[in-house]
Amino acid sequence: xxxxxxxxxxxxxxxxxxxxxxxxxxxxxxxxxxxxxLYMVADLHAITANHDPKAxxxxxxxxxxxxxxxxxxxxxxxxxxxxxxxxxSELMWLLATIAQLGKLERMTQFKDKAGKNAERAGLGLFxxxxxxxxxxxxYKATHVPVGEDQKQHLELTxxxxxxxxxxxxxxxxxxxxxxxxxxxxxxxxRDGTKKMSKSDESDYSRINLTDDAxxxxxxxxxxxxxxHDLPGSKAELEGRAEAANLLTIYSALADQDIEKxxxxxxxxxxxxxxxALADLAVAKLAPITKRMTELMADPAQIDxxxxxxxxxxRGLSEKxxxxxxxxxxxxx
Ligand code: TYM
Numbered sequence: 001x002x003x004x005x006x007x008x009x010x011x012x013x014x015x016x017x018x019x020x021x022x023x024x025x026x027x028x029x030x031x032x033x034x035x036x037x038l039y040m041v042a043d044l045h046a047i048t049a050n051h052d053p054k055a056x057x058x059x060x061x062x063x064x065x066x067x068x069x070x071x072x073x074x075x076x077x078x079x080x081x082x083x084x085x086x087x088x089s090e091l092m093w094l095l096a097t098i099a100q101l102g103k104l105e106r107m108t109q110f111k112d113k114a115g116k117n118a119e120r121a122g123l124g125l126f127x128x129x130x131x132x133x134x135x136x137x138x139y140k141a142t143h144v145p146v147g148e149d150q151k152q153h154l155e156l157t158x159x160x161x162x163x164x165x166x167x168x169x170x171x172x173x174x175x176x177x178x179x180x181x182x183x184x185x186x187x188x189x190r191d192g193t194k195k196m197s198k199s200d201e202s203d204y205s206r207i208n209l210t211d212d213a214x215x216x217x218x219x220x221x222x223x224x225x226x227x228h229d230l231p232g233s234k235a236e237l238e239g240r241a242e243a244a245n246l247l248t249i250y251s252a253l254a255d256q257d258i259e260k261x262x263x264x265x266x267x268x269x270x271x272x273x274x275x276a277l278a279d280l281a282v283a284k285l286a287p288i289t290k291r292m293t294e295l296m297a298d299p300a301q302i303d304x305x306x307x308x309x310x311x312x313x314r315g316l317s318e319k320x321x322x323x324x325x326x327x328x329x330x331x332x
Contacts, residue, residue, distance in 0.1 A: 006141035008042035011059035014208040018186035018196035021252040022147030026181040028071040037077035048124040069291035080309030087317030092134035133157040145178040148185040168327040182252035189223040192241030220278040225270040232266040
């Protein structure tokens with residue numbers, strides 16, 4: 001079976017270090033290993049939260065620019081816009097008839113996002129994982145590189161695919177999650193027990209791909225740490241969430257094992273480690289930010305890349321939707 005990779009990111013706010021180290025770096029690696037890669041801007045998912053209609057198209061281009069600036073090559077990978085490919089929504093409805101309410105109710109992302117007001121949450125937020133299943137299955141993707149927070153959604157995707165296959169005949173391969181990025185769960189800089197997230201109120205909780213050197217230095221300096229020196233071994237990181245997070249970020253940015261980072265900074269104080277981390281983050285992110293700005297100066301070029309990807313994605317997805325319709329017995 002040949003590998004087909006599919007993944008996506010929502011155009012909500014800026015991409016941050018968690019998106020980059022948890023997913024994007026892995027996307028680039030898979031692309032460079034020669035896999036067939038489909039990477040989309042998940043704008044239909046983005047509208048499950050309050051969104052600004054005036055900003056959506058620009059944010060969509062910005063995410064595409066971030067993909068390219070980070071190393072996704074539109075000549076090798078297909079980059080496209082979810083809402084430009086009708087097959088996602090169409091397959092979603094077919095799958096919605098077999099996705100079980102009980103399983104959707106157990107999704108932690110829904111619980112987190114809906115909060116205490118679940119009764120008022122939109123149906124789209126609740127059905128978010130079914131659309132995600134459709135995104136993956138409409139391309140019969142075999143591997144899905146994501147951060148750890150998406151694991152439960154991928155389990156649901158496999159579940160829905162298996163039920164479809166059982167009810168209507170073998171149609172979808174069961175997609176494998178690839179949660180193997182250098183930092184599959186980057187935590188908030190303010191609280192080492194909370195995930196780094198676009199929706200955190202405090203901008204100091206995350207490093208955005210668009211932050212300049214000053215902002216990065218300030219955020220790293222203010223990052224929560226603990227009163228101890230840096231540990232001499234991995235075992236000593238037990239119970240030190242903030243230290244573990246900062247060392248993981250450093251290692252992922254430096255493309256090295258955490259053991260090597262621990263050896264480098266063993267016994268040093270955070271006041272010595274933090275400037276090194278800030279310098280490394282700036283060195284790695286500044287070229288991406290610069291390239292993103294250049295790309296955003298020519299939106300027509302970004303649109304051209306996306307149009308090409310959209311067309312390819314439409315071709316693939318139409319075939320699967322036709323097959324699913326036929327298996328389900330629709331007229332024609
Ligand atoms: P989004 O935009 O919220 O996140 C994009 C990717 O970034 C990863 N990620 C993280 N990784 C490590 N540490 C973090 N703190 C962190 N925060 C985010 C996410 O795991 C994700 O891989 N629902 C998806 C978008 C999507 C999708 C799909 C993905 C829509 N359809 C189909 C795969 C396949 C999401 O959460 O995007």
